[in-house]
Structures are given as structure tokens and as C-alpha cells.
Amino acid sequence: MxxxxxxxxxxxxxxxxxxxxxxxxxxxxxxxxxxxxxxxxxxxxxxxxxxxxxxxxxxxxxxxxxxxxxxxxxxxxxxxxxxxxxxxxxxxxxxxxxxxxxxxxxxxxxxxxxxxxxxxxxxxxxxxxxxxxxxxxxxxxxxxxxxxxxxxxxxxxxxLPRFEAGRKEREELAGRFFDAFREGDVDALRELLAADVHMAGDGGGKAPQLANAVVGAEHVARVLAEFAPQIGTVGVVVEPRQVNGRPGALFRDRDGRIVSVMALDVLDGRVRTIRSVINPDKLGHLGAVADAWALRREAERARRLATGRTG
Missing domain, CATH: 1.20.140 (Butyryl-CoA Dehydrogenase, subunit A; domain 3)
Structure with a gap:
């Protein structure tokens, strides 16, 4: 050889x-x-x-x-x-x-x-x-x-937690989580989140993200429910995938480019941690990367137009 x-x-x-x-x-x-x-x-x-x-x-x-x-x-x-x-x-x-x-x-x-x-x-x-x-x-x-x-x-x-959910249980719960996320269903999301759930994003200063980590089932559920329709207005779709051996999803723009990756930690039948990687430097190995700032500006314009029509 x-x-x-x-x-x-x-x-x-x-x-x-x-x-x-x-x-x-x-x-x-x-x-x-x-x-x-x-x-x-x-x-x-x-x-x-x-x-x-x-x-x-x-x-x-x-x-x-x-x-x-x-x-x-x-x-x-x-x-x-x-x-x-x-x-x-x-x-x-x-x-x-x-x-x-x-x-x-x-x-x-x-x-x-x-x-x-x-x-x-x-x-x-x-x-x-x-x-x-x-x-x-x-x-x-x-x-x-x-x-x-x-x-x-x-x-x-x-x-690390001593007793973690098995793969089948993790995937079933993740499926329900992403269904509730797409629908912006606050109540359904709240039921799937641990009381002390922690959500944070890694943008590295190179992409829009939450200013601070969000903690607690009520706060995280409301942030997720508000976020879903915003990304929907600019054509971003959620594609469930295994991320680092755990349930997660790719977020793609209307042209199929990667916007971000989300990974979930599941424990005791609830989502305990939600981590999003948004830094474009960390996504290039997965394929073409979207311009997250442009998507954010587009979403803000859509929101202002909708507010103007209803106001």
C-alpha cells in the first residue's frame, strides 16, 4: 500500500x-x-x-x-x-x-x-x-x-447529563419542536421546553443575532414564535437535520443558501438548550452561505409595510 x-x-x-x-x-x-x-x-x-x-x-x-x-x-x-x-x-x-x-x-x-x-x-x-x-x-x-x-x-x-434521551425520543421531540416553531405556536413550544431552557447564538460579530442569551421557557417560546413569521416573509425554510449527532436544522434562504444551523439538547423529555451558529465563517463547509444581514433588512421592510397597511 x-x-x-x-x-x-x-x-x-x-x-x-x-x-x-x-x-x-x-x-x-x-x-x-x-x-x-x-x-x-x-x-x-x-x-x-x-x-x-x-x-x-x-x-x-x-x-x-x-x-x-x-x-x-x-x-x-x-x-x-x-x-x-x-x-x-x-x-x-x-x-x-x-x-x-x-x-x-x-x-x-x-x-x-x-x-x-x-x-x-x-x-x-x-x-x-x-x-x-x-x-x-x-x-x-x-x-x-x-x-x-x-x-x-x-x-x-x-x-454532561448522566441520563440523556435516546435517539428515537430526541428525534420525535425535535419533530414536534420544529412543527411548533414553523407555526409560531407559543403554547406548543412552551410545552416542549425545559423550564430553564437556554437559547444563544454564535454570530461572531459577523451576522445578526440575539443581543443576549434568552433563558426560561416563557421567554424562549415567545422569541421563537415571533421569529418564525419573520423568516417566513423572506422565504427562509427550516430543514431538520442531525447536527453533531443531535437533532437540529439547517435554515436556508429561497435560493437554498445556508443562513444558520440550529442544534438542540434534549433531556428528560424537554428541549434544554438551543444553540444557533450564524457566523458565516463557520458555515462555508456546508455549502453556499446566505447574506443574513440582507435577509434581516428585507424582513424589516416587510414588517414596516405590513404595519403601515394595518395601521
Whole structure:
């Protein structure tokens, strides 16, 4: 097998590792490109290509995380991962575990770990690498890696819900949620939301969004019910999809371009968190991106005309 064939065979796994570490499709692809260049330049073949390339990608990602920390601290508004509609690394026997580590909630918790803790957690807890390979990848002793794994696991276990809804239950509830959203039905939405539901958007200062997070079933239901007819007047449609292994939707303009992506967290039969990614820089990998500012201006003009006619 040639080096190219070996790399392409491992690409889905390498991307899955890089994306979970970085929370960015574009940065993960850049990490893989750099790993490919290093693989091409390596003077000899390693005993395990999988271990070698996973270590290279991990080191690149750790460096990226260290340099990105200041940028993310200075980010305008909430920072959410770039949405992923499908994980290219498919392992049917571990699909549920892999899906859990892909969720927006899990990726945001990983953001709170140090780069080394994050690397060790992803390699060990998600992909089942042995500590000898992990130690080689991060340049620490096996004992140190075990300590990093314990700290990371403790933090993740404390932050994620212990009992989450199954996929069928999540999808059924999400279907009802998006039906109620399209209809602007406040009462139906309120019934589907957790009392302490939290809704926020990531526009990065580059797209219109809510000024602040919205909290509480009553407030969120009313905001959603008011928002639905506004986007309807400018031809935006809601396309339910799996987003990061959880229920969500793409919002497309009348020409099919991406306006935003919404992801839902479901717990105890209710929608607990609603996250929207609106920053156009985070949507380009999904296809052509709409001009959200132009859509907002169009919606405001339509609202003013309607108010004038009825006033």
C-alpha cells in the first residue's frame, strides 16, 4: 500500500480526532493537510501508521489550541463549534459513544480542558488508544497521561447529563419542536421546553443575532414564535437535520443558501438548550452561505409595510 493510500484509509479517523480536539472543520482539515506533508517527508515507515499519524495530528492540534486560546477569549459573543452534519469516521459498534463525544455540549466542555487534557481524553476515552501511544503523541510519561485522563474524565462527567434521551425520543421531540416553531405556536413550544431552557447564538460579530442569551421557557417560546413569521416573509425554510449527532436544522434562504444551523439538547423529555451558529465563517463547509444581514433588512421592510397597511 502506498503512503497516499495509507493516509486516505486513515483520513476519517484522523479528521474525527482533529475535529473533536479543535471544534472546527476548517482547522481540522488544515491539521490533516499539515500531517500529510509531514507523512510525505518522513524518511522511514513507522511500525504503526495509525499510531504515527494519530500522534502527528494530535501534536498539530495541541499547538493550534495553544495559539487559538487568546483568539477565542476575544471572540465576539458566544463561541460554538463549527456544525458537523455527519462524522466521516463510522464505527457501528461504537456509534452511540462517538455520537456523544460529537455533541455541541461535549465539544464545549472539551474547550474548558487544557490542550493536553483534551488530547488525552479524545485519544483515550473516545477512540480507545493505549497509554503508550498517547504518551508518545503528547510527549508525556504514561503515568502523567493517566493523571491527565482522570482529571479530564472527572470534568467531563461533572458537566454532561448522566441520563440523556435516546435517539428515537430526541428525534420525535425535535419533530414536534420544529412543527411548533414553523407555526409560531407559543403554547406548543412552551410545552416542549425545559423550564430553564437556554437559547444563544454564535454570530461572531459577523451576522445578526440575539443581543443576549434568552433563558426560561416563557421567554424562549415567545422569541421563537415571533421569529418564525419573520423568516417566513423572506422565504427562509427550516430543514431538520442531525447536527453533531443531535437533532437540529439547517435554515436556508429561497435560493437554498445556508443562513444558520440550529442544534438542540434534549433531556428528560424537554428541549434544554438551543444553540444557533450564524457566523458565516463557520458555515462555508456546508455549502453556499446566505447574506443574513440582507435577509434581516428585507424582513424589516416587510414588517414596516405590513404595519403601515394595518395601521
Amino acid at each position: 502506498t503512503r497516499t493510500e495509507e493516509f486516505e484509509e486513515l483520513r476519517p479517523l484522523l479528521f474525527a480526532v482533529a475535529y473533536r480536539m479543535l471544534g472546527s472543520v476548517s482547522e481540522a482539515e488544515d491539521a490533516l493537510q499539515e500531517a500529510w506533508l509531514r507523512w510525505q517527508a518522513a524518511p522511514t515507515r513507522p511500525n504503526s501508521t495509525k499510531a504515527y499519524l494519530s500522534a502527528v495530528v494530535t501534536r498539530i492540534c495541541v499547538d493550534v489550541l495553544r495559539s487559538a486560546r487568546v483568539r477565542r477569549e476575544e471572540y465576539a459573543g458566544p463561541w460554538f463549534p463549527e456544525p458537523l452534519l455527519a462524522d466521516p469516521y463510522e464505527d457501528p459498534e461504537r456509534s452511540a459513544e462517538l455520537s456523544d463525544s460529537l455533541s455541541m455540549a461535549a465539544l464545549l466542555l472539551l474547550e474548558r480542558l487544557t490542550p493536553l487534557e483534551r488530547a488525552v481524553f479524545v485519544l483515550r476515552e473516545v477512540f480507545g488508544f493505549g497509554f503508550p501511544d498517547i504518551a508518545s503523541a503528547v510527549g508525556r510519561s504514561q503515568a502523567a497521561c493517566r493523571q491527565l485522563a482522570v482529571r479530564a474524565r472527572r470534568h467531563m462527567d461533572a458537566g
